[in-house]
Amino acid sequence: MKETWATSAGLDLHLEVSGAGVRRGLEAALREAVRGGRLAAGTALPSSRALAQDLGVARNTVVDAYGQLVAEGWLAARHGSGTWVAERTHQPAAAPADRPAEGAQAVRYDLRPGVPDVSAFPRTAWLAAARRALATAPATSLSYTDPRGLPPLREALAGYLARARGVAVTPDRVVVCAGYAQALELLGQVLRTRGASRLAIEGFGLPAHWRIITGSGLALSPLAVDAGGARTSDLASEAAAVLTPAHQFPLGVALEPRRRREVVDWAAGTGGLVIEDDYDGEFRYDRQAVGALQSLAPERVAYAGTASKSLAPGLRLGWLVLPGRLVGEVVAAKQAAGRLSSSLDQLTLAEFIGSGGYDRQVRRARIGYRRRRDRLVAELARRAPQVRVTGIAAGLHALVVLPPGADEHAVVAEGARRGLALQGLADFSAGAQPHDPAVIVGYATPPGHQFSTAVARLCAVLREVT
């Protein structure tokens, strides 16, 4: 074999004869060369034409292989500047502040909860919506705009939330936010200004959210969580209660009907506010999703939703539907710090919802995630029968309870050794409630082609350690 760029770069090429085989072989060789460090970050790759000639394969084969590796994040490319080995310091996709700082190279399969399959983001449909939106948007929408969010988006969201989540909403109650994190920050600030000192949270949840609340100067009262959701009977004189009624994060249970009623009664009786974090309410698999708690008491509940699970966290778009008395204060807090959201993304999302693209995307994702969940449950039952999947058939993650005495940290560590990123339930505990050892499996994150391997490795890890 003559010396080519490929062999000089240390690519170990075993190319099969058929087109798909050649491409897969080339992909695998390039992937391994990057992962192993033989191709360092920033290294320019030869043009597809040059490499194709070098290897004696069709140019499209190289173009396709490069494209796949760009999609996987191993390579980067820019129109007119060729293709190079990507920086991998910002990978894997990390939920802010809550993901361990593992060596990125080590993580091949990410099963931590909180991130959807971003490789399925509808890029073409989104760009088409952006084009339509920009074709007709008035120039003023590109200036400093209404801090509540652009009117077309608030109208589109009001329509969607009423229809899909049963939210009692008019556009003037909607405030667009840079994701749920900003929504929570704004509410915390407003509550603190109103004299609040303590918020109830669920005893299992996302520490990043708790830090946002304490960052506003508020103390936390964790509520115990059981199979019926948060124990709302323990609510007392807190100024507000932050709940995930549709699908408790991370335990995966739904708030039982009696408690839905109970929390609303508590709010009415004490003047407390319910903050409903409906982060993945669109994704229910076994039956029609329960509507938002907010509709029971629109003047007592601040409803929060997000595009981070249904589309992509990178959009940084979320929304609040607020009781009338809070709209002004939340908007003032948002405006005071100049915390507006991107007009272009707002206009595009409005158009995407209005044209039906959002519903189509949610439907498509729901089918895909449901299949993944079924597959996960089936594989675990078959290959790691000692564990139990609990919680309702919904959302983007499942709680996998380990047998008594098993060590969830050992599972996480063994997973890491095999390139699998996992998180144990302890990472999500406010510390007030003992719990069985468990791992939270975010089954939506890996791109589709990695999912089977990720589940197989998970089963192997569980067989090994539990």
Next chain:
Amino acid sequence: MKETWATSAGLDLHLEVSGAGVRRGLEAALREAVRGGRLAAGTALPSSRALAQDLGVARNTVVDAYGQLVAEGWLAARHGSGTWVAERTHQPAAAPADRPAEGAQAVRYDLRPGVPDVSAFPRTAWLAAARRALATAPATSLSYTDPRGLPPLREALAGYLARARGVAVTPDRVVVCAGYAQALELLGQVLRTRGASRLAIEGFGLPAHWRIITGSGLALSPLAVDAGGARTSDLASEAAAVLTPAHQFPLGVALEPRRRREVVDWAAGTGGLVIEDDYDGEFRYDRQAVGALQSLAPERVAYAGTASKSLAPGLRLGWLVLPGRLVGEVVAAKQAAGRLSSSLDQLTLAEFIGSGGYDRQVRRARIGYRRRRDRLVAELARRAPQVRVTGIAAGLHALVVLPPGADEHAVVAEGARRGLALQGLADFSAGAQPHDPAVIVGYATPPGHQFSTAVARLCAVLREVT
């Protein structure tokens, strides 16, 4: 004239025979009908085909007129949903928190400072950049991403800022922000956490920025500003000084070379931080722009820039170039509250800069704004010779100093009566320094076709009142 939709809607149509005349007449009639309230917000307009038939004009004439009025914000349109009268509650374009809540209908010509000509936003080039960026972006860039900003954007900005503004910068010192407001909020938070209690500001500036600083728990020390910029010799034990060295806002002077040196020496001697707000540094008309102060002392200066003036405020994209010791803390503050920026806009801006589109846009805008400034200065000299334009030939606004004894509030009020939005210098004063009566004229904001009329009205107002 038979009854048509146009006449029934109360449109007073005097259509000339030539094509352009017909279009202009139709535009004017529709504009007046919306402004006067005869066509209420939300009213659906007939299809262009139907109205063209109705009026006996070419369909393209109607299409063009609708398009123009959509661009001006009077009408709204969505692909497939026709054209209707726009909601105007969020107009005119308002800088956050600093713009009077005038009846939007009253403002026809906006000469308040702070907003570029958003009607000149390069929509087509931006969409093309978005398409190229999304074609190659790894899926992980749509997930939760590096809180410093996406690597391609930090690289592109580092290259651009070094080249165009002489900033001493590497990509790891760049932190992408949601505009300057967020940059200032983050710096205020970090300084407060480090124990700072007081920041020096320029005695004339933007009250919204001062509120962001005081919102972080910091007190303000206003520095006097004269023809040489802020009097940096008055700097004492403040923890930081926020300056606009290239083009003082709003007085329009440049910080003189001796003071540039002085402020850097102050920072080195006291350990203070200089926050350089380079909001419109790209726009200098009489000679090559002075480079960023930051290059004199990169470890003492936090440089802040923004796309709000060069492209559009609605993008909500700005950037910091930080001393090494501050990067970690600023990023931690940004991450703690989940304050990331939109991935799509970040990727698009990176591509836009990398492909040369950003430079082209800045060049084009610079030529246009320079012409406007020359025109404004010439018209004022000719038609209101009692006023003086001071400050350097730069940026998007000019200080128009009124004759002694004139009342700037009367000028603002008379402007409002004639549909002209103006702001007096008093609106931008921290109160510590007396000043001659003056108005700040933001000459970049009106769309090009309104500029002549806006200037003519300004001259008429000044003739009338001063």
